[in-house]
Amino acid sequence: AVPPTTVDRLPVYLRCLLQAKGMRMPVINSVQIAEMAGTNAAQVRKDLSYLGEFGTRGIGYDVDSLITQLSRCLGVTEQRRVAIVGYGRLGSALQSYPGFEERGMRVVAVLDADPSKVGTAVNDTAVESIDELEAVVSREGVEIAVLTVPAEAAQAVANRLVAVGVGAIMNFAPVRLDLPADVAVRQADVAGELQVLSFHLELQGR
Amino acid sequence: AVPPTTVDRLPVYLRCLLQAKGMRMPVINSVQIAEMAGTNAAQVRKDLSYLGEFGTRGIGYDVDSLITQLSRCLGVTEQRRVAIVGYGRLGSALQSYPGFEERGMRVVAVLDADPSKVGTAVNDTAVESIDELEAVVSREGVEIAVLTVPAEAAQAVANRLVAVGVGAIMNFAPVRLDLPADVAVRQADVAGELQVLSFHLELQGR
Numbered sequence A, B: 001a002v003p004p005t006t007v008d009r010l011p012v013y014l015r016c017l018l019q020a021k022g023m024r025m026p027v028i029n030s031v032q033i034a035e036m037a038g039t040n041a042a043q044v045r046k047d048l049s050y051l052g053e054f055g056t057r058g059i060g061y062d063v064d065s066l067i068t069q070l071s072r073c074l075g076v077t078e079q080r081r082v083a084i085v086g087y088g089r090l091g092s093a094l095q096s097y098p099g100f101e102e103r104g105m106r107v108v109a110v111l112d113a114d115p116s117k118v119g120t121a122v123n124d125t126a127v128e129s130i131d132e133l134e135a136v137v138s139r140e141g142v143e144i145a146v147l148t149v150p151a152e153a154a155q156a157v158a159n160r161l162v163a164v165g166v167g168a169i170m171n172f173a174p175v176r177l178d179l180p181a182d183v184a185v186r187q188a189d190v191a192g193e194l195q196v197l198s199f200h201l202e203l204q205g206r
Ligand SMILES: NC(=O)c1ccc[n+]([C@@H]2O[C@H](COP(=O)([O-])OP(=O)(O)OC[C@H]3O[C@@H](n4cnc5c(N)ncnc54)[C@H](O)[C@@H]3O)[C@@H](O)[C@H]2O)c1
Pocket: A085, A086, A087, A088, A089, A090, A091, A111, A112, A113, A114, A117, A130, A147, A148, A149, A150, A151, A153, A157, A172, A173, A174, A189, A190, A191, B093, B094, B095, B096, B097, B099
């Protein structure tokens, strides 16, 4: 099994490899990947070894085949279908972000509880009512949900998503979601990230 | 020294302890903290042991003193002064987020390169020109900068921030910043988080 800390680095490696492809590099070695990814060559070799053997000692990795390997491992060879639930400040910023498409994520549905937001067209999707969650998820084949609802609404919304078959949730609300073990959850905590930065300032006596 | 994986969990523990205080719990044990934080009691005890000895075997931790200890360690006993650089979709969502104040972060400056945004008032701060970056950082005593500028602008902006004494950067642009080792950097990658979720779906054959 691939260790969680390795999994966390795979998206960075894929981004570096796509950059290398854009620079028309046919082959890339672990030192070059480490430089682009901000890690070290030994870590790169170890991480990539979990994906199987395909680097050649002394030469490196074939860029195209490593891209294919990483995309397969991350399950992004086809666009994943994403719903954004909560079309407020954060939800609207994420919904209109062009950077998702190029990384294999397609926003196929946007849901909100506020009747004045329902029906507004954003790009090529219209905001739909949270009351239609089950129908929308089934109709659009939603695989991943991004929760940008207030904290007090998050658990109830997550329960409905899981009940209708959504297996992966990115949660921006500052509450821990209590969900079955087979549901994948990533918890965003922007304020927490800033506190970690503050920790490093404190260490330096600043 | 506190291990990086422990540091990453400290903001979660602080949030749990503040919740416990809100529930008027005078004392809390590692099992209860683990339940609230979504981790396990042994991990909690180990993590908190890096902050010094203050739990009592069999009774637990004094909520108020653990809050003080965690806040000191994270350097948030006083509000950290934060600048948001780039007042676009994401920057504007973050700027108006009320959740930062309660976690020790105060947005004291907002900067942008677009002349049509400069001068617009948002809450009690006005958007200022990126041309005034050095003056604004010095005037406001900015300690942490949040970068929500396009990828191609991020490195140049980061260099200017570091040159004028900013020691901590939260980067949302999808590029690795090349900065001196003593500058603390947190790299946000929302699309990468979604790819990690996709990895777990792929593992389940979905
Ligand atoms: N804005 C930020 O920068 C930021 C940063 C970190 C975390 N967060 C968290 O992200 C979440 C969203 O933040 P925001 O600033 O966008 O808030 P917001 O209030 O601007 O938006 C929330 C949206 O959710 C909708 N909503 C409420 N209940 C709902 C329900 N049951 N189902 C569907 N939609 C519902 C509201 O109508 C609104 O449009 C919050 O939990 C917040 O704590 C926000």
